[in-house]
Amino acid sequence: MPGTPGRSRGDPARNRRDGGRSGITSGVRRLDFLFTVIGATLFTLVAVTYFRREWPGLALVTSLAFVVLLLLAVLPGVGQLVHVLQELASRAGVGTTYLAILWKAIAIGYLTAFAAELSRDAGEKAIASGVELVGKVMILVAAIPIVVAILDRLMGILP
Amino acid sequence: MDISLIYRIAGIGLLISILNIVLKQAGRDEQAHMLTLAGVIVVLIAIIQLMSQLFATVEQVFQVF
Numbered sequence: 001m002p003g004t005p006g007r008s009r010g011d012p013a014r015n016r017r018d019g020g021r022s023g024i025t026s027g028v029r030r031l032d033f034l035f036t037v038i039g040a041t042l043f044t045l046v047a048v049t050y051f052r053r054e055w056p057g058l059a060l061v062t063s064l065a066f067v068v069l070l071l072l073a074v075l076p077g078v079g080q081l082v083h084v085l086q087e088l089a090s091r092a093g094v095g096t097t098y099l100a101i102l103w104k105a106i107a108i109g110y111l112t113a114f115a116a117e118l119s120r121d122a123g124e125k126a127i128a129s130g131v132e133l134v135g136k137v138m139i140l141v142a143a144i145p146i147v148v149a150i151l152d153r154l155m156g157i158l159p
Numbered sequence: 160m161d162i163s164l165i166y167r168i169a170g171i172g173l174l175i176s177i178l179n180i181v182l183k184q185a186g187r188d189e190q191a192h193m194l195t196l197a198g199v200i201v202v203l204i205a206i207i208q209l210m211s212q213l214f215a216t217v218e219q220v221f222q223v224f
Contacts, residue, residue: 033160040162047169055179057199058172065168065206068213073160075213079220100222107221111214 105139
């Protein structure tokens with residue numbers, strides 16, 4: 001059976017060959033992925049703790065690179081989740097416009113949290129709260145259609 | 160997950176730390192300073208491409224256009 005976890009484990013050439021999205025997605029599913037993440041985390045931890053003492057700028061850049069790599073590796077799994085939820089919503093008859101707003105809000109939240117935590121890590125709380133404020137405002141602006149729809153319904157219900 | 164970038168950054172960091180110590184011992188503090196700056200910039204350039212890829216993937220995954 002092609003694509004079973006037992007078969008593809010320990011065969012990196014094959015995983016690289018099918019490449020692209022499906023390869024990474026199956027990577028998120030396998031337990032090897034977790035082992036890779038934990039190993040890379042420990043390695044990065046050692047490197048960052050060394051750099052932070054010697055050279056704080058590089059420590060920040062290293063943790064930034066690591067977090068970006070992690071997010072890139074795990075995003076295809078998130079994409080699968082989004083796909084399944086969208087299918088469920090279309091089966092339940094929920095409008096896709098509101099769901100799109102939800103995805104946008106989640107994406108904004110993830111990205112701003114990523115930037116804010118990194119700047120908090122570097123000890124810059126003001127920058128972190130600034131980025132978070134931008135994220136909050138952007139989410140609220142993106143959610144305006146939902147608010148308008150709720151108010152419209154409310155006005156329809158009220159006599 | 161491709162962690163060769165992390166290895167590369169750690170290698171650059173170690174190399175430049177060692178060069179930094181050598182330069183400081185030789186009394187060339189200015190060049191040591193420039194070297195650390197150049198190291199950070201090199202690593203940042205390597206990361207910028209990755210970050211644009213991350214943003215593109217986020218847009219694609221959450222279908223935000």
